[in-house]
Amino acid sequence: MADASGPGQAAAMLGSVPLFSSLSKPQVRRIAETAKERSYKAGDVIVRHGEKGIGFYLVLAGEAKVERAGQLVATLGPGQFFGEMALLDEQPRSADVRAGSAVRCLVLSAWEFWAAVGDEPEVLRTLLKETVRRIRTDKAALSE
Ligand code: CMP
Numbered sequence: 001m002a003d004a005s006g007p008g009q010a011a012a013m014l015g016s017v018p019l020f021s022s023l024s025k026p027q028v029r030r031i032a033e034t035a036k037e038r039s040y041k042a043g044d045v046i047v048r049h050g051e052k053g054i055g056f057y058l059v060l061a062g063e064a065k066v067e068r069a070g071q072l073v074a075t076l077g078p079g080q081f082f083g084e085m086a087l088l089d090e091q092p093r094s095a096d097v098r099a100g101s102a103v104r105c106l107v108l109s110a111w112e113f114w115a116a117v118g119d120e121p122e123v124l125r126t127l128l129k130e131t132v133r134r135i136r137t138d139k140a141a142l143s144e
Helices: 008-016 025-034 083-087 110-117 122-142
Strands: 036-041 046-049 055-061 064-067 071-074 096-099 101-107
Touching: 008 055, 008 064, 025 036, 025 046, 025 101, 025 110, 046 055, 055 110, 071 122, 101 110
Parallel strands: none
Antiparallel strands: 036 101, 046 096, 055 101, 064 071, 064 096
């Protein structure tokens, strides 16, 4: 997926994000209007393992590195998301997420996220499917 290169492009890009593909254009526009755009420099820690966090992050541009105990777990690019685990179980962050390059994200608070998609079964199903995949990957890595 191509990078979004300006704040005005966030809404257009959201429409092509697989997680939100079942939403109508007005719903996507509302999310783009509600969410805050945040920029990070390469090396910045975006979310920190063990911290309490309530934000849901969608990568608009750049590469976000998921790390645990200094080990790279995954690299997330435009259209991919992170921060869903703490949002779902209201527990501390399960990993660090660090900017591997200049990164721009769209950030939704838990409240904004649930208001936008809490009643959208297809979005929740996609979110859960990816979350379970991540937990399985992490578990497999732990038992290696
Ligand atoms: P959360 O626990 O809120 O904060 C750290 C985030 O890293 C986590 O949510 C997921 O979004 C992300 N994460 C954890 N494990 C993986 C994985 N195996 N693949 C991709 N992302 C992951």
